[in-house]
Amino acid sequence: MAETTSWNPYAPLSAQTTRTLGIGAVVAVLVLWALISATGLVSPNKLPAPWQVAKAFAYLAWDGENGRSLLLNATLWSVGRVVAAGALVVAIGIPIGVFMGASPKVNAALSPLVDPFRSAPVVALLPIMVMWFGIGEWMKVLFLFVGAVVYLIPMVRDAVRAVPQAYWISARDLGATPFEAVRHAVLPLAMPRIADAVIVGVSVMWTYITVAEYVNAREGLGQLIQNARRFSAMDQVFAGIIVIIAFALLSYQLMRYLKARMYPWETKL
Amino acid sequence: MSASAEPVSIELKDIVQEYPNKDGNGVLRVVDGISLTLSPGINMLLGPSGCGKSTILHMMGGVRPIGVPTPTSGTVLIDGKPCVEAHDDAVMVFQRYANRPDLTVEQNVAFPFRLAHWRARVSEAEARRRIEETLAAVGLAAHRKHLPSQLSGGQNQRVALARALVLRPRILLMDEPFGALDAQTRGEMQQLLVQIYEQNPCLVVFVTHDVTEALALGDRVIVLSTQPAKIADDFAILEPRPRSATWQRSTEAVRMEERILAQLHAASAGRASLRVSV
Ligand SMILES: Nc1ncnc2c1ncn2[C@@H]1O[C@H](COP(=O)(O)OP(=O)(O)OP(=O)(O)O)[C@@H](O)[C@H]1O
Ligand SMILES: [Mg+2]
Numbered sequence: 382m383a384e385t386t387s388w389n390p391y392a393p394l395s396a397q398t399t400r401t402l403g404i405g406a407v408v409a410v411l412v413l414w415a416l417i418s419a420t421g422l423v424s425p426n427k428l429p430a431p432w433q434v435a436k437a438f439a440y441l442a443w444d445g446e447n448g449r450s451l452l453l454n455a456t457l458w459s460v461g462r463v464v465a466a467g468a469l470v471v472a473i474g475i476p477i478g479v480f481m482g483a484s485p486k487v488n489a490a491l492s493p494l495v496d497p498f499r500s501a502p503v504v505a506l507l508p509i510m511v512m513w514f515g516i517g518e519w520m521k522v523l524f525l526f527v528g529a530v531v532y533l534i535p536m537v538r539d540a541v542r543a544v545p546q547a548y549w550i551s552a553r554d555l556g557a558t559p560f561e562a563v564r565h566a567v568l569p570l571a572m573p574r575i576a577d578a579v580i581v582g583v584s585v586m587w588t589y590i591t592v593a594e595y596v597n598a599r600e601g602l603g604q605l606i607q608n609a610r611r612f613s614a615m616d617q618v619f620a621g622i623i624v625i626i627a628f629a630l631l632s633y634q635l636m637r638y639l640k641a642r643m644y645p646w647e648t649k650l
Numbered sequence: 651m652s653a654s655a656e657p658v659s660i661e662l663k664d665i666v667q668e669y670p671n672k673d674g675n676g677v678l679r680v681v682d683g684i685s686l687t688l689s690p691g692i693n694m695l696l697g698p699s700g701c702g703k704s705t706i707l708h709m710m711g712g713v714r715p716i717g718v719p720t721p722t723s724g725t726v727l728i729d730g731k732p733c734v735e736a737h738d739d740a741v742m743v744f745q746r747y748a749n750r751p752d753l754t755v756e757q758n759v760a761f762p763f764r765l766a767h768w769r770a771r772v773s774e775a776e777a778r779r780r781i782e783e784t785l786a787a788v789g790l791a792a793h794r795k796h797l798p799s800q801l802s803g804g805q806n807q808r809v810a811l812a813r814a815l816v817l818r819p820r821i822l823l824m825d826e827p828f829g830a831l832d833a834q835t836r837g838e839m840q841q842l843l844v845q846i847y848e849q850n851p852c853l854v855v856f857v858t859h860d861v862t863e864a865l866a867l868g869d870r871v872i873v874l875s876t877q878p879a880k881i882a883d884d885f886a887i888l889e890p891r892p893r894s895a896t897w898q899r900s901t902e903a904v905r906m907e908e909r910i911l912a913q914l915h916a917a918s919a920g921r922a923s924l925r926v927s928v
Contacts, residue, residue, distance in 0.1 A: 551748035554713045554736050555817070556767035565764050569752050646751045646797055 429616040434623070437616035441605070451605065452624060458600035460628070462518075462593065463586045466525035470582050474530040475575060478537025482571070483563045488538060498531035504592050516597040528589040529582040536581060540574030541567060573647040576640040583636065587629035602628075658729060658739065658820040658853050660688040660710050665724035667705050680705055681721070682878035692847060692854045694864040696910060697874030697882075698918045703857045706879070707823050709733075710855055711740025728821070740821035745829045747810035749798040756794040759785060759812045768817065777816070784812045787846060804835035808842070815846065824856045828863070840866055844891050861910050865903055866893055873910055875917040882913045 386392040411431060417423055418430030425433065441452040481488040481495075507524060514520040544567045552566035553559070594603025602625050609617035667681035680702040688710075697703050705720070711728055713736045714720040726733045728740070749758050762768045763777045772780070785791045788808040798806055807827060814822060828836045840863065847854060858864055864871050865887065873883040887906065889897055897903055 545746075547744060547746045547748045548750070550713050551742070551744065552761075552765075554742045555762045555765065555813070556736070556738065557765045558767075561765050565761070566748075566750070569750060572752075644752070646799055648751065648799070 433616040434619045438620040455602045455605040459602040466522045469526045470529045474533040478534040482538040482541025495534050503528045521593040524593045525586045529585045533578045533582040536578035540571040544570045573644040580636045661727040662686040663725045665721045668722045679878040690853045691869035694868035694871045695857045698876045701876035702879040711737030712742045741814040741819040742823040743827045745826045747806045780816045784815045788812045822854045873913045
């Protein structure tokens, strides 16, 4: 008999098996969900049936009566906010993380200001951000930015510090200034892990989007869910959540793909 | 600068090196009053593990360890001038080749010319010429577009060697460069080094653990004792290279081998007794 595949983290698994098991699990949950709804065990106010959610989804996707797509509009707004905050995170978070990684002094100064926020309830900052930045668009984008950047900065720093010292030393020996050694020998090697940090950052933003759009949003997926809850339209709440998950997954896969294309040389440990 | 008329020389004068002890109090004397004058040729540096070979090599125009003054006392002179940091004329080649995985062979070899220091000193045309020449010399011209991950260990070490050679260094500091390679590849790399050396004689300091390698390559063999390191033996090998298998089995070679091994064993025995007495 071949080597066992359970309790063996190194067992190869064919793409076919991986897909079958994954789809199987999702289908099993759907069936269970449908059964629960069909038997009326849980009231539809708490758990709408899958077909109700599908219907709500169809309505949100295209409202024929008013000739509009609520979902498309909401999605564009949410994606826009994530993209805007993402650009800020990349433009501000990466340089700070690189500085911290490249200089123990900068790290010593900044890490007490950054690291605690990784485990802080960022959501609790929302009222403060509302006080500081009002209830407009800025507040929402900045909230997403803060939520993601506190994860990204330490990851970028660690990515830089994970590059073996040998590269820095070798560059210095060849006549590089310390800055050049970081710029030409350390940073390029840290890039795949910096890309990982960006991927985590964007994923974190998708989890915060509903919170960001909690206050005074007239558009967006978070607002759509918020609104539906107000009218006890649980089917729409579910549909909205599923769309957010779908977009989070989609952007995650897209970024993973882009990363693999950009850094094909990354060694797989 | 490589056009200077005098042959290059390295002079160590009463070099002492101490490192802070691991437990935080006191210091560990690693090198104890070494004086040594090196001239062009292949100088092999041998010694028991941890005796301070790398420490000494780094002083001869290489990068110094971070946070530790090197040397603790004594002077290093290159061409009669004190040398306190990485020197223009000296380039190191490490066992870990430190090739950038995202750059092709050619780009890795061209790496030094990304640095302001060399851009200011070597014209683009000259750099191109040197890169081509060096790629051919180390036998990588056909692999120029490959990434390091597509190369063997020996080929990767060729890239590292080529990256040093494009700077036309008058001093080549090699720290167990072929230590991680299999026996056959190591033999090929030794041949390559000899070839390159014959074409362009410079001052090579070559640290090794391998007595056979020392006998195959060295014009001079320096053996260090340990804890703290002193010069235990220092002799010349006059046999011209390439050295035949017959010579390597000759009484002369065997006697040299025994001489080195005896020193190495004496050194490590000395250390063992030292440990017991502490
Ligand atoms: N930066 C440092 N700080 C403290 N101790 C050090 C430092 N560098 C080296 N040492 C110590 O000095 C001694 C000599 O080190 P060195 O690396 O020069 O030896 P080596 O002969 O090259 O050893 P190996 O054969 O393992 O390469 C060792 O005991 C080592 O632990
Ligand atoms: Mg060493």
